[in-house]
Amino acid sequence: MDELTDHAFNQLLDAAQRGDGSGYDGLVRLIERRLVGFLRARGAHDPDGLANDVMVRMCRSIGTFSGNQTQFRAWVFTIARNRVIDEHRWRSRRPDAEPVDPTSMPETRTEPEVSEHDQRERVEAMLASLTDVQREVMILRIVAGLSVDETAEVMGKRRGAIRALQHRATQQLRVTLVDGP
Amino acid sequence: MDRDGVSTEDMPTFGRSPDPLDAVLSGDPPEDLRDLATIVDDMTTAYVPSSPVARHRDLLQFTNAPAVPVAAPAPTARRRRAAAVVAGFAATLIGKIVIGSAVAAATLGGLHAADKIDVPLLPEVSRDDPAPSIEEPDGQPIPDPASDQGRDHQPTTVPDGSGPPDHAPAEPPTGSPPEGTNPTADSRPDATVPPVDTRPDGPPPFAPTPSSSVPSDPGPPQSPPTAEPPAAEPPTDPASHGESPPAPTDPASRSDNWDMSPEIGPRSGRS
Numbered sequence: 001m002d003e004l005t006d007h008a009f010n011q012l013l014d015a016a017q018r019g020d021g022s023g024y025d026g027l028v029r030l031i032e033r034r035l036v037g038f039l040r041a042r043g044a045h046d047p048d049g050l051a052n053d054v055m056v057r058m059c060r061s062i063g064t065f066s067g068n069q070t071q072f073r074a075w076v077f078t079i080a081r082n083r084v085i086d087e088h089r090w091r092s093r094r095p096d097a098e099p100v101d102p103t104s105m106p107e108t109r110t111e112p113e114v115s116e117h118d119q120r121e122r123v124e125a126m127l128a129s130l131t132d133v134q135r136e137v138m139i140l141r142i143v144a145g146l147s148v149d150e151t152a153e154v155m156g157k158r159r160g161a162i163r164a165l166q167h168r169a170t171q172q173l174r175v176t177l178v179d180g181p
Numbered sequence: 182m183d184r185d186g187v188s189t190e191d192m193p194t195f196g197r198s199p200d201p202l203d204a205v206l207s208g209d210p211p212e213d214l215r216d217l218a219t220i221v222d223d224m225t226t227a228y229v230p231s232s233p234v235a236r237h238r239d240l241l242q243f244t245n246a247p248a249v250p251v252a253a254p255a256p257t258a259r260r261r262r263a264a265a266v267v268a269g270f271a272a273t274l275i276g277k278i279v280i281g282s283a284v285a286a287a288t289l290g291g292l293h294a295a296d297k298i299d300v301p302l303l304p305e306v307s308r309d310d311p312a313p314s315i316e317e318p319d320g321q322p323i324p325d326p327a328s329d330q331g332r333d334h335q336p337t338t339v340p341d342g343s344g345p346p347d348h349a350p351a352e353p354p355t356g357s358p359p360e361g362t363n364p365t366a367d368s369r370p371d372a373t374v375p376p377v378d379t380r381p382d383g384p385p386p387f388a389p390t391p392s393s394s395v396p397s398d399p400g401p402p403q404s405p406p407t408a409e410p411p412a413a414e415p416p417t418d419p420a421s422h423g424e425s426p427p428a429p430t431d432p433a434s435r436s437d438n439w440d441m442s443p444e445i446g447p448r449s450g451r452s
Contacts, residue, residue, distance in 0.1 A: 014251075015249070018249040018251070019246060019249050020246065020247075020248050020249040021243065021244055021245055021246030021247060021248065022248055024243040024244045024246065025244040028236075028240065028243075028244055029233070032233060032234040033229055033230050033231075033233065033234065034229060035234075036229070036230050036234050037225070037228035037229035037230065038228075040228045041224070041227075041228045048234055048235060049237070051234055052234070052236065052237040052239065052240050055240050056237075056239045056240050056243070059240070059243040059244075119223065119226055119227045120227040120228065122223065122227075123223050123224050123227040123228075124227075126220070126223075127224075138224070139224075139228075141202055141206075142202070142206070142220075142221050142224045142225060143224055143225065143228045143229060145206070147203075148200060148203075163200065166200075166202060170201065170202065170217055170220075173217075173220050174216050174217065174220070177216055177219065177220060178216070
């Protein structure tokens with residue numbers, strides 16, 4: 001994840017809380033790529049749309065936020081995680097709804113997207129060997145780029161639990177990588 | 182399993198030991214973690230886009246907002262620091278003593294200015310139009326308990342030289358001579374000292390007849406206008422006497438500002 005100095009982050013935060021467009025833009029740039037990656041890894045049907053929704057919520061509520069860069073990331077990904085859970089519940093009641101992610105539809109993919117899609121299929125096959133909780137820990141740690149403490153805050157678990165889940169997950173992935181999915 | 186879904190047997194194993202994933206994510210993994218580095222690269226490449234996300238209209242309303250100039254540098258931070266410094270000072274013993282003394286002094290000063298109490302060390306507050314004193318129907322001045330703390334409310338004999346030497350009537354009396362007493366009673370040998378009207382202009386609201394003017398040696402308090410006033414000599418020394426208006430019927434018009442001896446009547450007059 002892109003990392004800013006504390007001073008640079010505080011300047012962006014102050015600007016955004018004043019309503020300055022440059023502040024919003026800076027905070028969006030800080031999280032947008034990792035946010036989309038997290039939503040893709042979590043199986044959101046419209047990762048780009050959902051990422052926009054999460055960032056709009058972030059911009060609307062930025063005036064009430066108080067904290068450092070670490071707390072900011074944890075806050076944004078908590079919003080994103082809750083939105084994904086809500087979407088999954090909504091989709092579960094509408095099984096016929098089509099996914100919006102263009103990379104998931106073969107006929108609409110470009111060549112880079114084909115390569116990206118194939119690689120994603122391999123990774124998903126590897127992640128399928130994990131439990132849901134282990135998978136979520138690895139996605140937050142690797143794809144979202146969160147620290148152990150940030151991951152613990154997003155998932156509502158203790159730091160030691162995150163470390164234990166991560167340890168089990170990495171052991172399993174290393175075995176899967178050697179032996180194949 | 183505990184509430185985290187992790188066996189408690191596993192949790193103490195890690196504690197604060199180095200996280201191998203952090204070593205890989207830092208960009209320089211050790212040799213034994215190359216397989217883990219491969220997994221991290223695969224996951225990042227598969228999911229994280231290489232280009233910025235397309236922004237929808239709702240988000241563009243925020244990111245395209247005009248720049249807002251900074252009016253003051255971080256006022257909330259400054260306020261927080263100032264508040265923290267003040268709170269820290271107030272929490273100390275010295276801070277508590279200083280703040281408590283200031284509050285007490287302000288309270289005493291306010292009460293003194295409002296004539297609720299008389300603080301000897303503070304100067305008297307001047308009043309432009311001091312209200313007249315009042316008297317009982319029998320000529321005895323009506324005591325003012327709000328401004329006459331610790332004093333005998335009944336008129337008493339003024340000891341020699343015990344009059345109010347620190348002040349004198351500001352204005353010569355106008356209109357009818359007073360029925361009151363001479364506020365500067367240094368020369369008076371005895372007798373009661375009824376309150377004196379030191380108002381600069383106009384007759385007292387219940388101006389007595391000229392025959393009721395206060396003599397240079399006032400004598401006992403005079404009766405109110407409703408009663409037949411006793412005869413009195415006209416004043417010879419404006420500074421040695423005052424006017425004592427008849428007793429008003431409105432208790433709210435009692436004077437708090439008459440030059441009086443400390444022993445009787447309301448507070449000393451205001452110049």
